[in-house]
Amino acid sequence: MKIIISNNHLETSKKACDLFIKLLGKGYYNIGLATGSTQIRLYHELVKAYKSSKIDFSLVNTFNLDEYYKINPDYSLSYRYFMDNHFFKHINLPKKNINFLNGLANDPIIECKKYETKIKSLGYLDLQILGIGVNGHIGFCEPYSSFDSETSLVNLSDETIKQNSDGRFFKNKEEVPKQALTMGMKTIINAKKILVLANGQRKASAVNKAIEGPISSKVPASILLNHKNVVWMLDKEASSELK
Numbered sequence: 001m002k003i004i005i006s007n008n009h010l011e012t013s014k015k016a017c018d019l020f021i022k023l024l025g026k027g028y029y030n031i032g033l034a035t036g037s038t039q040i041r042l043y044h045e046l047v048k049a050y051k052s053s054k055i056d057f058s059l060v061n062t063f064n065l066d067e068y069y070k071i072n073p074d075y076s077l078s079y080r081y082f083m084d085n086h087f088f089k090h091i092n093l094p095k096k097n098i099n100f101l102n103g104l105a106n107d108p109i110i111e112c113k114k115y116e117t118k119i120k121s122l123g124y125l126d127l128q129i130l131g132i133g134v135n136g137h138i139g140f141c142e143p144y145s146s147f148d149s150e151t152s153l154v155n156l157s158d159e160t161i162k163q164n165s166d167g168r169f170f171k172n173k174e175e176v177p178k179q180a181l182t183m184g185m186k187t188i189i190n191a192k193k194i195l196v197l198a199n200g201q202r203k204a205s206a207v208n209k210a211i212e213g214p215i216s217s218k219v220p221a222s223i224l225l226n227h228k229n230v231v232w233m234l235d236k237e238a239s240s241e242l243k
């Protein structure tokens with residue numbers, strides 16, 4: 001495991017962008033993406049890099065980690081809308097290369113199975129970008145998710161509903177969908193390389209538990225201790241509880 005600590009969110013995002021560009025140059029084309037306030041600056045850095053011809057997305061395939069259920073992909077608080085708005089519409093990523101769980105799928109079980117099968121058929125992802133929830137979740141794999149889980153429909157924990165209704169996205173708990181479609185722990189951990197980003201004091205405790213262990217389903221991100229190729233990029237505050 002590699003841990004890179006920066007002074008602030010912007011520096012973390014710039015370093016993550018540089019690593020992304022380097023890995024793309026090595027042929028890491030199948031990439032798992034994450035949403036959330038942590039990732040916005042990374043996408044802005046990547047868009048800037050694209051506009052100054054430092055990166056080309058034409059061969060990239062993207063797979064987003066998760067989506068609320070049920071939510072219309074065109075709704076401004078869907079993860080699909082977030083990605084279109086912050087990233088996809090600004091770069092030369094072919095539309096057909098964007099893979100996304102459909103928040104309006106009639107049959108969520110079939111939707112998740114199809115997604116998992118496509119990822120497996122690629123031999124899993126080359127690079128997975130992750131954030132971490134205050135409760136240690138990755139994607140929407142909440143505490144006590146099985147380490148063997150594949151892409152599936154899950155219930156969101158009260159803590160996650162609370163965090164995601166603090167005004168950064170949804171304005172109150174009632175607005176937040178109570179379920180989501182998410183890649184599973186097994187789907188995530190099978191990526192060849194994993195880059196986790198975390199910023200701010202509110203992530204410090206989860207980051208500490210994930211990095212210092214023990215490995216426990218109570219803290220889903222602690223499963224990353226089993227992976228040989230994980231890079232954590234943290235700002236000072238997010239790293240403040242590491243011993």
Ligand code: GLP
Nearest residue numbers: 034036037038131132133139140
């Ligand atoms: C959300 C997402 C995660 C994300 C996390 C942190 O609920 N499902 O993929 O990593 O919570 O989000 P933020 O970066 O906004 O703190």
